[in-house]
Amino acid sequence: MIPRYARKQMTDIWEPATKFKIWYEIEAHACDAQADLGVIPRENAEAVWKAKDVEFDVARIDEIEAVTKHDVIAFLTHLAEHVGSEEARCVHQGMTSSDVLDTCLNVQLVRAADLLIEDVEGLLAALKKRAFEH
DSSP states (O other): OOTTTSOHHHHHHHSHHHHHHHHHHHHHHHHHHHHHTTSSOHHHHHHHHTTTTOOOOHHHHHHHHHHHSOHHHHHHHHHHHHHOHHHHTTTTTTOOHHHHHHHHHHHHHHHHHHHHHHHHHHHHHHHHHHHHHO
């Protein structure tokens, strides 16, 4: 996006920090589902949720990715730094990178579409008001 033409609300959706927060939520919900099914211990899922207020360090994740050459592994490694390696061992179990990446992209697209729909609704309301004025 060209910064001078981009709205903050839209650029925020596509920021790396937002992407990592969405990845976290996907992984945490997956842990919940697996704990519900008895696949992983409930304590592990609860430990992952304790990181809900963590501000993921984009530079740190990039640093890890430079070594691992894998974006999701870099993120999971960083998450383990906050959750604890033992507690995080069940995160991403049974999932592929595409499960996280594709789901995240869909979440971002829905958020962007919602923002655009809100704008169109505002435009239509303004046009309707102007039409009745004339």
